[in-house]
Amino acid sequence: MALRVTPGMMQSQLMRNINHNLTRMSSQQNELSTGRRLNKPSDDPVGITYSLRYRSELAMNEQYDKNVSQAKSQLDHVDTVVGQLNDIVQRAQELCIQALNGTNPQTALDAIAVEIGQIYEQAITIGNDQLNGKFIFNGQMTDKAPYDATTAYTATAPESDDQLINVRFSAGVSVPINVTGGEVFGKTTDSDNLFKTLKDIQNALTPTANKTALENAYGRLNTRYDQIINVRSEVGARTNRVDLIDQRLKDLEYNITTLQSETEDTDMAETIMRYNQEEAVYQASLSTGAKIISPTLIDYLR
Amino acid sequence: MRSTFHSIETAKRALFTEQANISTTGHNISNANTPGFSRQRVNLVASRPIEAPGYMRTNIPGQLGTGVEFTSITRVREKFLDDQFRNANRSLGEWSVQTDTLSKIETVFNEPSDSGIRTVMDNFWKSWTDLSKDPESITGRKIVRENALALVDAMNETSKHLTDLQADLTTNIATKTEQINSISKSVADLNLEIKRLEAYGDNPNDLMDERDYLVDQLSKMVNVTVVNTADGYNITVGAGITLVNGINAPGTTVQGLEEQFNGGGVVGGEIEGLIVSRDRILMDYKSQLDAMADTLVNGEITVTIPAGSTYNGTKLIDDTPVTVKGINGLHKLGFLFNTPPNTPVQAGDIFVTSDGSTTVTAENIKLSQDIINDPMNIATSLRTEVISGSLETVKGNNSLANLMAGLKETQFQFSPVASQNGITNGTIDEFYASMIGQLGLQSQEADRQSTNQQDIVTQVDSRRQSVSGVSLDEEMSDLIKYQHAYSAAARFMTAIDETLDKVINGMGVVGR
Numbered sequence: 001m002a003l004r005v006t007p008g009m010m011q012s013q014l015m016r017n018i019n020h021n022l023t024r025m026s027s028q029q030n031e032l033s034t035g036r037r038l039n040k041p042s043d044d045p046v047g048i049t050y051s052l053r054y055r056s057e058l059a060m061n062e063q064y065d066k067n068v069s070q071a072k073s074q075l076d077h078v079d080t081v082v083g084q085l086n087d088i089v090q091r092a093q094e095l096c097i098q099a100l101n102g103t104n105p106q107t108a109l110d111a112i113a114v115e116i117g118q119i120y121e122q123a124i125t126i127g128n129d130q131l132n133g134k135f136i137f138n139g140q141m142t143d144k145a146p147y148d149a150t151t152a153y154t155a156t157a158p159e160s161d162d163q164l165i166n167v168r169f170s171a172g173v174s175v176p177i178n179v180t181g182g183e184v185f186g187k188t189t190d191s192d193n194l195f196k197t198l199k200d201i202q203n204a205l206t207p208t209a210n211k212t213a214l215e216n217a218y219g220r221l222n223t224r225y226d227q228i229i230n231v232r233s234e235v236g237a238r239t240n241r242v243d244l245i246d247q248r249l250k251d252l253e254y255n256i257t258t259l260q261s262e263t264e265d266t267d268m269a270e271t272i273m274r275y276n277q278e279e280a281v282y283q284a285s286l287s288t289g290a291k292i293i294s295p296t297l298i299d300y301l302r
Numbered sequence: 303m304r305s306t307f308h309s310i311e312t313a314k315r316a317l318f319t320e321q322a323n324i325s326t327t328g329h330n331i332s333n334a335n336t337p338g339f340s341r342q343r344v345n346l347v348a349s350r351p352i353e354a355p356g357y358m359r360t361n362i363p364g365q366l367g368t369g370v371e372f373t374s375i376t377r378v379r380e381k382f383l384d385d386q387f388r389n390a391n392r393s394l395g396e397w398s399v400q401t402d403t404l405s406k407i408e409t410v411f412n413e414p415s416d417s418g419i420r421t422v423m424d425n426f427w428k429s430w431t432d433l434s435k436d437p438e439s440i441t442g443r444k445i446v447r448e449n450a451l452a453l454v455d456a457m458n459e460t461s462k463h464l465t466d467l468q469a470d471l472t473t474n475i476a477t478k479t480e481q482i483n484s485i486s487k488s489v490a491d492l493n494l495e496i497k498r499l500e501a502y503g504d505n506p507n508d509l510m511d512e513r514d515y516l517v518d519q520l521s522k523m524v525n526v527t528v529v530n531t532a533d534g535y536n537i538t539v540g541a542g543i544t545l546v547n548g549i550n551a552p553g554t555t556v557q558g559l560e561e562q563f564n565g566g567g568v569v570g571g572e573i574e575g576l577i578v579s580r581d582r583i584l585m586d587y588k589s590q591l592d593a594m595a596d597t598l599v600n601g602e603i604t605v606t607i608p609a610g611s612t613y614n615g616t617k618l619i620d621d622t623p624v625t626v627k628g629i630n631g632l633h634k635l636g637f638l639f640n641t642p643p644n645t646p647v648q649a650g651d652i653f654v655t656s657d658g659s660t661t662v663t664a665e666n667i668k669l670s671q672d673i674i675n676d677p678m679n680i681a682t683s684l685r686t687e688v689i690s691g692s693l694e695t696v697k698g699n700n701s702l703a704n705l706m707a708g709l710k711e712t713q714f715q716f717s718p719v720a721s722q723n724g725i726t727n728g729t730i731d732e733f734y735a736s737m738i739g740q741l742g743l744q745s746q747e748a749d750r751q752s753t754n755q756q757d758i759v760t761q762v763d764s765r766r767q768s769v770s771g772v773s774l775d776e777e778m779s780d781l782i783k784y785q786h787a788y789s790a791a792a793r794f795m796t797a798i799d800e801t802l803d804k805v806i807n808g809m810g811v812v813g814r
Contacts, residue, residue, distance in 0.1 A: 004768050006771035012763065016757070042404070042405070042749060043742070044742070045739050045741075048739055051414045052735040053731065056710075056731055066432075141696055163685070166700070174704065264414065296774045297775040297779060298774065301778060
């Protein structure tokens with residue numbers, strides 16, 4: 001079509017094209033300088049929904065990571081304390097064997113009885129152990145001491161709480177971070193209740209020795225000891241589980257960070273290349289523009 | 303017989319006409335950059351030829367030319383292109399306003415960032431997890447309280463920004479209406495002047511250009527229908543609004559335009575863009591945000607209460623799923639700490655409304671005053687036990703805190719109002735992400751449309767420029783043409799002068 005061309009047309013066309021070039025350059029420059037290709041929802045409406053989810057998941061992951069370290073330190077503490085209990089129960093076993101030897105004079109048995117008494121006191125102390133001001137062997141009733149030295153061995157001693165405290169490590173995954181007093185020391189009704197057993201041993205030694213009762217109590221002490229070992233290995237298993245969760249969270253974090261970066265971040269190499277292309281086009285449009293716009297017939301009329 | 307001075311008259315006509323040509327060319331060059339100007343042309347015709355006067359028809363063969371004259375000066379313009387331009391301009395007006403509004407909304411939501419609603423929401427859930435690890439303490443509760451306040455603030459703030467945007471748009475609509483009226487007034491004034499000049503048989507080209515330029519501006523603001531009558535342009539909007547009627551400009555009002563919009567009469571133009579932005583786009587995002595707030599607080603959720611918890615006064619033997627109304631409903635299952643002999647107190651609402659209404663919106667959501675005053679009013683425990691003879695809340699029980707933290711992944715039932723989001727059942731996060739995704743799509747689309755329309759407008763304008771624009775090259779070559787013609791006419795005049803000189807002074811002197 002024979003179009004009549006006027007300078008106004010050429011000028012507005014040139015301006016439009018230069019403007020288009022500049023718009024593209026500015027958006028690429030923005031990508032390059034922020035390092036992100038997703039700066040506002042309209043940059044990538046589909047990507048933004050993923051981006052929001054990744055960011056959210058990373059934030060929660062960070063929180064779960066904190067939960068993991070707290071759970072670990074709590075489980076480690078429980079392990080240490082149960083370990084201590086393990087040690088004193090072993091000592092009580094040794095003392096029982098010594099007492100059962102049959103050649104001990106009453107004074108020696110009295111001395112053993114005194115030591116068993118000490119072990120009993122120590123067991124109470126361990127039973128009332130606190131971490132951060134919270135009793136660790138009283139289930140969810142962390143504000144109440146579970147054991148009282150004067151009543152713990154009686155049949156009417158109050159039962160310690162048997163509920164577990166769960167900590168969340170991700171959606172739907174939670175791990176209990178405590179063991180209950182009942183599992184460790186035996187319930188009040190259990191025949192091998194540690195406090196009752198220790199008291200029975202003490203009573204079987206002094207003031208007069210009762211070998212049958214001692215043997216019976218020694219047997220119960222052994223089953224309790226097995227229980228304590230069981231609890232300890234369960235704590236160990238839970239620590240392992242938390243370690244695994246920890247590992248999984250770290251893997252997840254890496255994966256999500258990669259995904260987030262793929263969604264949000266600028267592909268520097270590609271963008272720089274495209275930017276250079278745009279720049280070349282822009283330069284070209286400027287220089288041809290300068291050539292086209294300036295001359296008119298007036299320049300050649302003298 | 304022809305007159306002796308006939309040719310002098312012919313030369314004079316030529317000189318005058320070429321002068322008119324040169325003046326018009328000068329006028330065109332002067333207005334090369336005037337917006338709305340269309341180039342003008344002098345319409346030349348050969349003047350009426352004559353024959354010598356006599357008693358009867360002369361027998362001299364042929365008709366004698368009498369030179370040139372111009373009948374009119376007209377502008378070069380195509381009405382069709384004007385209509386096309388105005389249609390495109392109308393769409394440009396509409397989309398550029400929508401693009402502007404949507405990009406403002408994007409700024410309000412400010413996603414993806416570390417300070418948007420998503421972040422405060424995450425922090426809120428995280429603080430519950432923190433509290434679940436230390437349910438006995440006041441510290442964890444204070445963190446929950448602060449994060450709840452931050453969440454409420456973020457929602458209030460966002461909702462307020464959207465309301466402010468709506469108010470801005472209302473002001474804009476009023477300003478645009480005033481502009482429309484003032485332009486309409488100018489058009490009516492020009493109609494009067496043009497009519498007066500046309501009565502003399504003239505073409506008021508420059509005034510007509512000015513009038514067309516004003517209509518161009520109007521076309522960006524609202525869809526106008528222009529009818530050219532004997533009284534000038536009559537301009538109407540839709541079926542009910544007459545902006546200009548001959549020399550009168552009744553104009554319009556904001557209310558009138560809004561009524562037309564509702565009746566489907568306002569289609570396109572900045573006015574439509576503004577009304578759509580305010581009444582549809584902004585309303586939509588506001589209502590979605592409101593739905594999100596309301597659902598968070600009151601939406602139906604199903605949670606599993608762990609065994610050992612106290613529910614409805616009895617101790618649960620097994621894990622029991624129950625359906626409750628939102629975060630408030632869940633919180634109310636919990637028990638606050640008590641000191642015997644006081645009995646455990648059921649926890650209250652977490653979020654309330656600041657204006658006392660029953661429906662929670664993003665604007666009126668507020669943290670319960672009880673919790674603001676004393677964070678111990680945040681419950682974490684679902685369990686009560688009789689301890690040493692008196693009923694007590696179990697302080698180490700963190701079941702409620704865990705359930706609260708789990709709400710992040712819990713499916714909420716959204717009210718039907720929110721269904722324009724496409725989500726009736728999902729997590730708060732999903733709802734929010736889908737809202738932001740929708741915003742991104744709309745904004746992208748509006749941006750694309752307005753870029754397109756801008757291109758179309760420039761293109762049509764370029765076509766118009768092709769027809770009406772002043773080309774300096776052309777004008778200059780015309781100028782030279784006219785200048786030469788003028789010189790030639792002058793030379794012609796001199797030639798005739800010399801001929802007459804010969805007759806008058808050089809004849810009848812034979813043999814002198």
